[in-house]
Amino acid sequence: xxxxxxxxxxxxxxxxxxxxxxxxxxxxxxxxxxxxxxxxxxxxxxxxxxxxxxxxxxxxxxxxxxxxxxxxxxxxxxxxxxxxxxxxxxxxxxxxxxxxxxxxxxxxxxxxxxxxxxxxxxxxxxxxxxxxxxxxxxxxxxxxxxxxxxxxxxxxxxxxxxxxxxxxxxxxxxxxxxxxxxxxxxxxxxxxxxxxxxxxxxxxxxxxxxxxxxxxxxxxxxxxxxxxxxxxxxxxxxxxxxxxxxxxxxxxxxxxxxxxxxxxxxxxxxxxxxx
Amino acid sequence: xxxxxxxxxxxxxxxxxxxxxxxxxxxxxxxxxxxxxxxxxxxxxxxxxxxxxxxxxxxxxxxxxxxxxxxxxxxxxxxxxxxxxxxxxxxxxxxxxxxxxxxxxxxxxxxxxxxxxxxxxxxxxxxxxxxxxxxxxxxxxxxxxxxxxxxxxxxxxxxxxxxxxxxxxxxxxxxxxxxxxxxxxxxxxxxxxxxxxxxxxxxxxxxxxxxxxxxxxxxxxxxxxxxxxxxxxxxxxxxxxxxxxxxxxxxxxxxxxxxxxxxxxxxxxxxxxxxxxxxxxxxxxxxxxxxxxxxxxxxxxxxxxxxxxxxxxxxxxxxxxxxxxxxxxxxxxxxxxxxxxxxxxxxxxxxxxxxxxxxxxxxxxxxxxxxxxxxxxxxxxxxxxxxxxxxxxxx
Ligand SMILES: Cc1ncc(COP(=O)(O)O)c(C=O)c1O
Numbered sequence: 001x002x003x004x005x006x007x008x009x010x011x012x013x014x015x016x017x018x019x020x021x022x023x024x025x026x027x028x029x030x031x032x033x034x035x036x037x038x039x040x041x042x043x044x045x046x047x048x049x050x051x052x053x054x055x056x057x058x059x060x061x062x063x064x065x066x067x068x069x070x071x072x073x074x075x076x077x078x079x080x081x082x083x084x085x086x087x088x089x090x091x092x093x094x095x096x097x098x099x100x101x102x103x104x105x106x107x108x109x110x111x112x113x114x115x116x117x118x119x120x121x122x123x124x125x126x127x128x129x130x131x132x133x134x135x136x137x138x139x140x141x142x143x144x145x146x147x148x149x150x151x152x153x154x155x156x157x158x159x160x161x162x163x164x165x166x167x168x169x170x171x172x173x174x175x176x177x178x179x180x181x182x183x184x185x186x187x188x189x190x191x192x193x194x195x196x197x198x199x200x201x202x203x204x205x206x207x208x209x210x211x212x213x214x215x216x217x218x219x220x221x222x223x224x225x226x227x228x229x230x231x232x233x234x235x236x237x238x239x240x241x242x243x244x245x246x247x248x249x250x251x252x253x254x255x256x257x258x259x260x261x262x263x264x265x266x267x268x269x270x271x272x273x274x275x
Numbered sequence: 276x277x278x279x280x281x282x283x284x285x286x287x288x289x290x291x292x293x294x295x296x297x298x299x300x301x302x303x304x305x306x307x308x309x310x311x312x313x314x315x316x317x318x319x320x321x322x323x324x325x326x327x328x329x330x331x332x333x334x335x336x337x338x339x340x341x342x343x344x345x346x347x348x349x350x351x352x353x354x355x356x357x358x359x360x361x362x363x364x365x366x367x368x369x370x371x372x373x374x375x376x377x378x379x380x381x382x383x384x385x386x387x388x389x390x391x392x393x394x395x396x397x398x399x400x401x402x403x404x405x406x407x408x409x410x411x412x413x414x415x416x417x418x419x420x421x422x423x424x425x426x427x428x429x430x431x432x433x434x435x436x437x438x439x440x441x442x443x444x445x446x447x448x449x450x451x452x453x454x455x456x457x458x459x460x461x462x463x464x465x466x467x468x469x470x471x472x473x474x475x476x477x478x479x480x481x482x483x484x485x486x487x488x489x490x491x492x493x494x495x496x497x498x499x500x501x502x503x504x505x506x507x508x509x510x511x512x513x514x515x516x517x518x519x520x521x522x523x524x525x526x527x528x529x530x531x532x533x534x535x536x537x538x539x540x541x542x543x544x545x546x547x548x549x550x551x552x553x554x555x556x557x558x559x560x561x562x563x564x565x566x567x568x569x570x571x572x573x574x575x576x577x578x579x580x581x582x583x584x585x586x587x588x589x590x591x592x593x594x595x596x597x598x599x600x601x602x603x604x605x606x607x608x609x610x611x612x613x614x615x616x617x618x619x620x621x622x623x624x625x626x627x628x629x630x631x632x633x634x635x636x637x638x639x640x641x642x643x644x645x646x647x648x649x650x651x652x653x654x655x656x657x658x659x660x661x662x663x664x665x666x667x668x669x670x
Contacts, residue, residue, distance in 0.1 A: 053450055062440050102565065132292055
């Protein structure tokens with residue numbers, strides 16, 4: 001079992017798992033953002049690898065990917081940022097979020113060598129469904145790496161049971177159909193779905209896709225063990241791109257995003273617990 | 276053996292499969308089940324063949340290109356005239372099949388992707404015919420380049436949705452169509468345009484295009500020695516080749532070599548691509564070292580796709596089909612020759628296949644035969660042709 005997951009994720013029910021794109025807008029900004037997110041109570045970080053064809057992502061993350069690719073970010077380079085985060089105090093698990101083609105090109109052996117060298121804890125491949133993932137599940141197990149599985153409201157009971165049985169780290173519940181992006185409201189049947197997942201999952205259940213308001217977090221808190229926040233944060237980053245790129249204004253820009261996060265996850269009362 | 280693919284998981288050897296987000300799995304499961312039921316339903320297949328006959332004008336004839344064959348002095352060249360289909364290309368065979376399936380599944384809307392607009396026009400056409408609402412996703416860059424087809428789609432009542440993500444071309448339009456479909460699967464059917472995408476799409480499109488090869492087998496007195504077709508995603512080629520796979524017939528797929536393979540500006544996926552995932556399927560694709568998908572180039576918008584259908588990747592690997600490349604210039608030369616010799620202006624896509632036949636015919640005996648899939652007519656391409664051949668034609 002992965003030690004960092006054990007310490008920061010297992011058995012908790014107030015999980016805050018932010019997603020940022022590596023290299024959006026720069027490597028240095030990514031490091032500072034990760035550290036800030038930890039300070040604000042993040043339990044793990046999803047480090048998104050920019051891709052030319054992100055099939056599961058909406059416009060916000062697509063644009064972030066383009067920004068990061070313009071600076072030459074790649075899967076290997078992104079994985080090499082993690083030790084720098086660790087040096088500067090990052091303790092929580094880092095989950096590499098990458099489309100399958102990037103993983104195939106890097107190769108399984110090289111990927112896990114980097115996982116071990118760079119203290120990486122998890123892998124999430126949005127376009128590698130359960131049926132195609134057996135080999136990767138095995139190699140993740142051998143390398144002490146959580147392979148994060150996703151389930152959606154349309155996932156059949158049969159598949160849900162099979163996926164929940166094999167899931168490691170936490171189980172990622174997709175709140176709605178379609179792609180990542182902020183949503184103002186959840187369909188009411190989502191909560192039944194989350195209940196169904198909770199009853200089947202031996203590991204924490206976190207909900208993502210569209211989480212962008214404290215009211216949503218407050219509501220979800222009653223049903224599951226945490227939230228995954230992607231587009232809402234990436235949108236904040238986008239608004240601060242200039243500030244984040246310029247060394248003089250970087251701290252100010254980060255603090256801007258920090259106050260957004262603080263408000264967003266206020267229902268978890270993270271800072272009270274941590275201090 | 277090749278009739279055994281795809282397997283249960285949608286695999287053609289190590290190619291194919293379903294590499295899609297979890298949110299798309301239900302949509303694919305539903306499609307797979309409905310497709311199996313429809314294909315086993317005699318009434319459904321009878322409807323499909325009736326539409327092909329009475330609406331699209333099938334069977335399309337085979338024309339002996341006598342003047343051309345004589346001029347080349349070798350094998351006899353025969354043309355399977357998919358250009359005579361309604362809307363001017365093989366694309367409609369597949370669009371009719373999928374639209375009928377959409378209706379059978381109770382869907383009210385279809386979405387499609389298009390590059391040059393040929394598949395978009397086919398989708399808009401069947402939507403009008405079968406009373407479906409139609410959205411066609413098209414890259415902004417392509418909308419600019421293909422004004423006329425954009426207008427045709429609108430005239431047919433479809434909504435053309437501009438795609439400004441990524442490189443704003445066919446691959447991005449396909450991503451966007453899949454994204455939209457997954458979010459709206461309850462009432463929406465995704466009508467894909469070639470033998471690409473996650474299982475069961477490559478199989479479904481092949482099965483709706485195999486009418487090309489099935490008819491050809493009946494129409495030719497003897498089996499041809501060679502069959503040649505152009506390959507973008509690979510639907511006309513797959514439809515043509517599939518019924519010949521078990522025969523002693525040489526099969527040749529022609530990719531677009533663009534400005535020449537060495538220039539890097541081409542769409543020669545099989546010779547220059549690497550194994551990877553594109554649009555939910557494992558196959559060869561054009562990509563950079565780290566796995567970002569690259570833009571292809573071809574003078575023919577229909578061959579301008581960075582991937583290739585997984586069954587072609589499989590047939591290439593098993594050696595059953597040989598794949599070659601034809602450049603923009605070679606295709607234009609072939610187009611001009613066919614126009615002059617036979618009074619047929621082919622689509623630039625189809626001219627790639629023809630050019631390969633022109634290369635190979637002189638080395639074959641006069642009693643040997645080459646069957647070329649003339650996948651479409653050239654009307655849509657006159658602007659491009661004028662740009663490149665204008666001077667030559669005036670003389
Ligand atoms: C006339 C014609 N031929 C060929 C193609 C290439 O498609 P495929 O390889 O799927 O047959 C197209 C695509 O638009 C086309 O319009």
